[in-house]
Amino acid sequence: EEAIRTILTALRGEPFEYKGREVLISPKPVSAPSSLISVGGSVEISATRAARLGLPFVPAVRDESLETAYYAEAKEVGYETPMCIMPSGPGMVMVSEDPEKLWNEIGENLLYDAMTYAAWQYQDQRSSWHVEGSSIEELKEGDQHLIVTPQECVDLLRNKGAVVLHPLVGGVDPAIGWESLELVANKVIPALS
Known part of the structure; x- marks a missing residue:
């Protein structure tokens, strides 16, 4: 989770610490980080992590309980635009x-x-x-x-x-x-x- 937070900070164009040094990545992307990154996984913690981070969730398996956990956590943390993309066909x-x-x-x-x-x-x-x-x-x-x-x-x-x-x-x-x-x-x- 820390690695994802670091990537999101970098993509927002904000300074962050890496190996004891302050780093700033520029130019920052035009697109919002949530349109560039999604979180995948096949267990509930991956679903709730995606919601906490304000990112789309793409489960590795079609399991409605993962989708439910994702949307519940999104509501809990105030993430207003959650998006869960359940697998439905070829990869x-x-x-x-x-x-x-x-x-x-x-x-x-x-x-x-x-x-x-x-x-x-x-x-x-x-x-x-x-x-x-x-x-x-x-x-x-x-x-x-x-x-x-x-x-x-x-x-x-x-x-x-x-x-x-x-x-x-x-x-x-x-x-x-x-x-x-x-x-x-x-x-x-x-x-x-």
Whole structure:
């Protein structure tokens, strides 16, 4: 919690102490820190911590008791704009006119991402982001890393209500990530209007 408070202080452009020295980060971001940072977790203390810090909460597992604890703590501490984003679908979506081609281009990046997350999780961890498998083919068969066409993304949004766009997942080339975002902006969003 102290580390998060330090980051928030830095992002607000306020001086803070680090390793015995006063530090001031500038320029400060235009955006409010709460639009840049969220707190995740799969236990109640992570939910209440997010509320105390005045940050959005993104649980690692769909557990309504975590959402309830978050909103209760937010009310208790006077946090007026709480936002809890419950997991409801895949953890990573990329949009492409040719999903199979993109899998061939960035499959290794997605595998790296999946294996890194798997290494952080302990046995029996409560997480909707647990990925079984250790190959690109197994990732493709799963439901956490999706590469979809613009129309498939529209359908996913209509079905799930939200998607997690992750254009730089696993160190993807920014040009590829940008292309995915352009498809969302130019084909997915207009189709939802």
